[in-house]
Amino acid sequence: xxxxxxxxxxxxxxxxxxxxxxxxxxxxxxxxxxxxxxxxxxxxxxxxxxxxxxxxxxxxxxxxxxxxxxxxxxxxxxxxxxxxxxxxxxxxxxxxxxxxxxxxxxxxxxxxxxxxxxxxxxxxxxxxxxxxxxxxx
Amino acid sequence: xxxxxxxxxxxxxxxxxxxxxxxxxxxxxxxxxxxxxxxxxxxxxxxxxxxxxxxxxxxxxxxxxxxxxxxxxxxxxxxxxxxxxxxxxxxxxxxxxxxxxxxxxxxxxxxxxxxxxxxxxxxxxxxxxxxxxxxxxxxxxxxxxxxxxxxxxxxxxxxxxxxxxxxxxxxxxxxxxxxxxxxxxxxxxxxxxxxxxxxxxxxxxxxxxxxxxxxxxxxxxxxxxxxxxxxxxxxxxxxxxxxxxxxxxxxxxxxxxxxxxxxxxxxxxxxxxxxxxxxxxxxxxxxxxxxxxxxxxxxxxxxxxxxxxxxxxxxxxxxxxxxxxxxxxxx
Numbered sequence: 001x002x003x004x005x006x007x008x009x010x011x012x013x014x015x016x017x018x019x020x021x022x023x024x025x026x027x028x029x030x031x032x033x034x035x036x037x038x039x040x041x042x043x044x045x046x047x048x049x050x051x052x053x054x055x056x057x058x059x060x061x062x063x064x065x066x067x068x069x070x071x072x073x074x075x076x077x078x079x080x081x082x083x084x085x086x087x088x089x090x091x092x093x094x095x096x097x098x099x100x101x102x103x104x105x106x107x108x109x110x111x112x113x114x115x116x117x118x119x120x121x122x123x124x125x126x127x128x129x130x131x132x133x134x135x136x137x
Numbered sequence: 138x139x140x141x142x143x144x145x146x147x148x149x150x151x152x153x154x155x156x157x158x159x160x161x162x163x164x165x166x167x168x169x170x171x172x173x174x175x176x177x178x179x180x181x182x183x184x185x186x187x188x189x190x191x192x193x194x195x196x197x198x199x200x201x202x203x204x205x206x207x208x209x210x211x212x213x214x215x216x217x218x219x220x221x222x223x224x225x226x227x228x229x230x231x232x233x234x235x236x237x238x239x240x241x242x243x244x245x246x247x248x249x250x251x252x253x254x255x256x257x258x259x260x261x262x263x264x265x266x267x268x269x270x271x272x273x274x275x276x277x278x279x280x281x282x283x284x285x286x287x288x289x290x291x292x293x294x295x296x297x298x299x300x301x302x303x304x305x306x307x308x309x310x311x312x313x314x315x316x317x318x319x320x321x322x323x324x325x326x327x328x329x330x331x332x333x334x335x336x337x338x339x340x341x342x343x344x345x346x347x348x349x350x351x352x353x354x355x356x357x358x359x360x361x362x363x364x365x366x367x368x369x370x371x372x373x374x375x376x377x378x379x380x381x382x383x384x385x386x387x388x389x390x391x392x393x394x395x396x397x398x399x400x401x402x403x404x405x406x407x408x409x410x411x412x413x414x415x416x417x418x419x420x421x422x423x424x425x426x427x428x429x430x431x432x433x434x435x436x437x438x439x440x441x442x443x444x445x446x447x448x449x450x451x452x453x454x455x456x457x458x459x460x461x462x463x464x465x466x467x468x
Contacts (some may be wrong), residue, residue, distance in 0.1 A: 013356055032363070035392040036356030074363065076385050077442040078392065084438035105381065112448055114249075118435045 013037045016044045019068075024098070025052050026066035033072055033079035041079075045086055052095065063095040066122060070102025075109050084115070098122040165282040167275075168318055169309035171295040175204045178292055181315050182257055183211040185290070189255035190219035195247040199223040200259040200292070231340055232454035233270050237277030238430055238447045244287050253286040260293050260305075269334050272304035276330040279308060281430035304330075327427070336426040336456040339465045342414065345405035346372075351391060353400040362388050362404060366415075369406050373413040375468065382449040383413055383468040389446040390417040390464045398423075398462065413468045420461040428455065 014037035019026040025048045033041055045067070052063040067083055069075060087097045099119045101107040110116045172178035179200075186208070189196045198220050200208060209217045229236050247254050260271060278289070290313060293301035306323035307330050313319075349365055351358035363384045370380035387404060394402045394417060402419030429443025447453045450466040457463070 013360065032359075034355070034359045034388060035395060036354070036359050074381075074384070076388050076392065077445050080441055081438045084436075088436070088438065108381075109385065109445070113441055113445060114432070115435065 014040055016041065018048065019066075021066075023052075024064045024066055026068050026100075028068040028071060029079075030071040032074035033069070033082070034074065034076050035078045038078045038082060041082055045082065049086070049089065053093065064098055065090060065095065066098045066100070068100040068122075069106035070100045070104065070123070072106050073104065075106050077109075077113070079106070080109065080113055080115060083119070087119070096120060165279075165285050166288045166311065166318075167279060167282075167309050168288070168290045168311040168313040169301060169305040169321070170290055170292050170313040171299065171301045171305070172292055173295055173299075175201075176207065179204060179207050179211060181313075182290065182292075183208065185316060186220065186255065186257060187212060187216050189253075189288075190216045192253070193219075195244075195252060195254040196220045196256075197223055197254065198257045200257065204259060229266065230452050232452050233273035234277045234336065234426060234430065235447075235450075235452040235454055236274050237281045238453070240278060241281035241285065241430065242448060244282060244285055248286045253288070256287060256289040258289065258291050260291055260302075268302055268304060269337075271302075272308065272330065272334050273336065275304060275308035276327040276334075277427055277430060279327040280427045283431055328425070331425075331427065336454075338456050338458060338463065339416070339454045342407050342416075345416075346408045347406045349404040349406070351394075351402060351404065353395060355392070355395050358391055358395060359388050362391050365404070365406060366413075369408050370413055370468075373408045374410055375413060379468055383415065386446040386449040386453070386466050386468065387415045387417065389442040390415075390466065393442055393464075394419040394421070397421075402461075414465060415468075416463055416465040418461060418463050422457050423455060423462045423464075426455045426457070429453070 013032045013034075015030040017028045017030070019028060027045055027048045029041060031037070045065075048065055052065050065086065067086065069079065069083070072079070083097070083099060090097045097120060100122045101110055101116065101119075102123065107116075110119070170178060170181070186196055186198065190212075196219055198205070198208065199222075205222055209222075212220065244254050244256070275291070282289070291305065291309065293305040295301055306321060307325045308327075309321055310324045311318040312321045346369060347365060349361055351361065366384035366387055367380055370383050375383065391402070391404065394400065398419045398421040402417055405416045405418070407414040429445075429447045432444045433440040443453075443455075446464075446466060450468060452467040453464065454466075455462065455464045
């Protein structure tokens with residue numbers, strides 16, 4: 001099958017949007033996060049990491065990056081790796097990462113891998129939450 | 138309680154001042170116990186099991202029917218109620234590594250909230266699996282259960298000379314006689330055991346329903362794998378959750394080839410009602426067929442792909458041959 005169809009743009013597989021709250025940027029991932037779309041996700045997350053570090057929070061407050069995985073309809077261990085690496089970098093820099101898993105694919109994979117208890121979870125989230133009204137890039 | 142014959146605990150198990158092992162230690166202990174007559178070994182095992190029940194451990198016993206009845210009588214009704222009796226002939230497939238993986242997944246779940254488990258398993262001759270299979274199961278258990286708070290006591294018949302099968306000595310760091318554990322000088326590391334008993338191939342399946350060649354462009358390869366899993370999963374009448382499990386499991390195998398292997402390979406698919414099998418083949422050689430038998434620590438970002446594939450599959454068998462590496466998973 002491979003080679004018969006044109007190579008898809010990773011952006012068609014994974015779409016990324018951002019939503020800002022005071023001292024918090026949400027990176028919202030839509031679609032499929034796998035080994036193929038991981039580099040694009042890493043680039044966007046690193047951009048958001050630089051942004052939260054640049055927007056220095058008030059003294060004594062830790063900057064928070066939010067990763068919203070609840071819109072993903074597919075995620076595998078590549079996505080888990082992304083979250084854990086971002087979390088490690090944030091911890092080393094004195095910042096933190098909040099994660100929304102939702103109740104779909106991301107929740108199932110993180111639960112199965114027994115990672116969920118180690119995350120700073122931001123679930124559940126009402127649909128009226130401003131972080132869910134980001135603009136797709 | 139199991140007493141240690143030596144002053145130093147075996148295999149890293151912590152010992153209290155009295156020389157007894159410490160319940161709650163997150164240490165896998167794997168002991169072999171030889172027996173000639175079932176009643177002899179059951180009289181030795183009874184106090185160990187009763188003590189484990191009293192400590193509120195998860196206690197699983199897999200012995201033959203006569204031994205089970207004998208053990209239940211010895212334990213009494215109250216203690217027997219705390220024991221899960223399993224079929225010693227049950228839940229074994231052709232894949233020794235998958236058998237070990239299933240055991241480890243069950244035991245991790247049983248001990249997740251700080252508990253400990255004790256398992257008593259009787260080994261006997263089986264027509265469908267040879268001694269190499271059981272040897273591989275034991276070696277893979279030593280890999281898969283590292284760091285899991287389990288005491289696994291394996292009962293092996295002895296020959297006229299009082300010896301168990303060689304695999305019993307290779308795979309158990311401790312030998313149990315009565316209630317006393319002794320270090321086993323014949324114990325080998327699992328890598329040494331598995332090097333001497335190479336993993337056999339999975340049984341032949343005939344012509345696959347579909348073959349999917351994949352190349353190094355991950356976004357294409359993984360999109361195609363997901364599409365195949367969905368389409369063929371529907372043909373196999375799998376539920377949506379099992380189709381998703383198939384997509385993730387096979388994607389992990391393909392991702393492994395893309396990241397750590399030759400970067401290209403083939404997925405062959407077989408379908409029958411209620412069941413789907415996918416086999417990923419590449420020309421590389423996997424460093425160990427026991428990859429993914431245990432998870433990395435929570436702080437380690439990498440290394441979860443094959444662990445996840447094993448958890449999602451009813452069986453995941455990895456082997457090498459002169460053509461490369463094969464990983465066959467069944468959903």
